[in-house]
Amino acid sequence: MSSCCSPGGRAGHGDHAPAGAQLFSPSVPAKPSRASGHGHLEVAIPGGTFAMGDPFDEGYPADGEGPVHEVRISGFSIDTTAVSNAAFAAFVDATGYRTESELYGTSAVFHLAVQADAADILGTAAGTPWWLNVRGADWAHPAGPQSSWQDIPDHPVTQVSHTDALAYCAWAGRALPTEAQWEYAARGGMAQARYPWGNELHGTADDGAQLHRCNIWQGTFPTQNTLDDGFLTTAPVDSFEPNGYGLFQTSGNVWEWCADWFLPKYYKGCLAQGTVEDPAGPTIGRGRVMRGGSYLCHDSYCNRYRLAARSSNSPESASGNLGFRTVAPA
Ligand SMILES: [Ca+2]
Numbered sequence: 001m002s003s004c005c006s007p008g009g010r011a012g013h014g015d016h017a018p019a020g021a022q023l024f025s026p027s028v029p030a031k032p033s034r035a036s037g038h039g040h041l042e043v044a045i046p047g048g049t050f051a052m053g054d055p056f057d058e059g060y061p062a063d064g065e066g067p068v069h070e071v072r073i074s075g076f077s078i079d080t081t082a083v084s085n086a087a088f089a090a091f092v093d094a095t096g097y098r099t100e101s102e103l104y105g106t107s108a109v110f111h112l113a114v115q116a117d118a119a120d121i122l123g124t125a126a127g128t129p130w131w132l133n134v135r136g137a138d139w140a141h142p143a144g145p146q147s148s149w150q151d152i153p154d155h156p157v158t159q160v161s162h163t164d165a166l167a168y169c170a171w172a173g174r175a176l177p178t179e180a181q182w183e184y185a186a187r188g189g190m191a192q193a194r195y196p197w198g199n200e201l202h203g204t205a206d207d208g209a210q211l212h213r214c215n216i217w218q219g220t221f222p223t224q225n226t227l228d229d230g231f232l233t234t235a236p237v238d239s240f241e242p243n244g245y246g247l248f249q250t251s252g253n254v255w256e257w258c259a260d261w262f263l264p265k266y267y268k269g270c271l272a273q274g275t276v277e278d279p280a281g282p283t284i285g286r287g288r289v290m291r292g293g294s295y296l297c298h299d300s301y302c303n304r305y306r307l308a309a310r311s312s313n314s315p316e317s318a319s320g321n322l323g324f325r326t327v328a329p330a
Pocket residue numbers: 215216217218227229230231232233295
């Protein structure tokens with residue numbers, strides 16, 4: 001039930017796209033943001049064709065980030081941010097909806113973030129001891145019973161399952177993005193870049209200091225976080241610079257549920273078809289796709305804060321580093 005990434009071999013980092021890589025990029029800028037009707041700004045993304053997948057071959061082989069294949073996407077609108085705690089609270093207020101973590105009575109909290117009595121810490125997740133199963137952790141108490149969403153209303157909602165995210169979307173007249181929509185929007189018009197802003201993880205601030213562009217982990221995972229980017233766990237949904245389309249945090253902060261089932265070999269089938277139009281993913285899979293990485297991602301442990309990176313979790317899973325953003329249904 002824990003999310004974040006599975007332990008695995010570190011992938012190599014090339015500095016540049018492979019020579020001769022074919023580039024596809026929509027050149028039409030996105031239209032200005034407008035209200036989406038559920039408390040968040042959205043942006044209209046022009047339709048176009050792009051190269052989906054990892055051109056650097058630096059992902060975990062089991063994730064199936066390649067082969068790069070050409071995808072045609074129809075225009076759609078997408079939230080500029082992940083859904084916030086305040087927006088999710090409005091949904092709960094309006095509907096009385098109970099999330100799966102509330103029904104189960106427990107959810108997964110990162111060990112350094114827990115706000116709960118020892119008696120409410122029920123154990124760890126197999127293979128990922130930094131995830132604690134905490135009684136009373138849910139979207140309204142994201143770090144355990146002694147925490148409250150009201151202290152962080154502008155942070156992304158977490159502790160929500162795929163099922164919960166779909167329930168929110170149904171209420172808001174929205175949908176989860178397909179994996180292809182997500183990657184196309186997350187790239188912000190930059191063809192085959194590693195990150196939403198380019199290929200280098202850090203920038204340089206005016207004073208010469210290292211500039212952090214996203215909320216991931218610095219230090220020694222999972223015990224010491226130097227907080228160089230300012231955040232141990234979640235950051236407000238509109239922190240750091242947005243991408244070329246105005247989307248915030250398509251790298252880092254929280255993982256984002258997508259609509260698709262996850263099947264690592266899916267891209268191979270896409271490549272065989274030539275240009276794929278608005279792919280909706282496989283009809284069955286191991287779990288639901290999640291994208292973008294989180295505040296727990298670190299180069300030494302899980303470099304899945306890259307644009308092409310993919311992961312998944314079972315639909316009923318929830319954790320403190322997994323949220324979602326929505327799109328306008330086609
Ligand atoms: Ca951080």
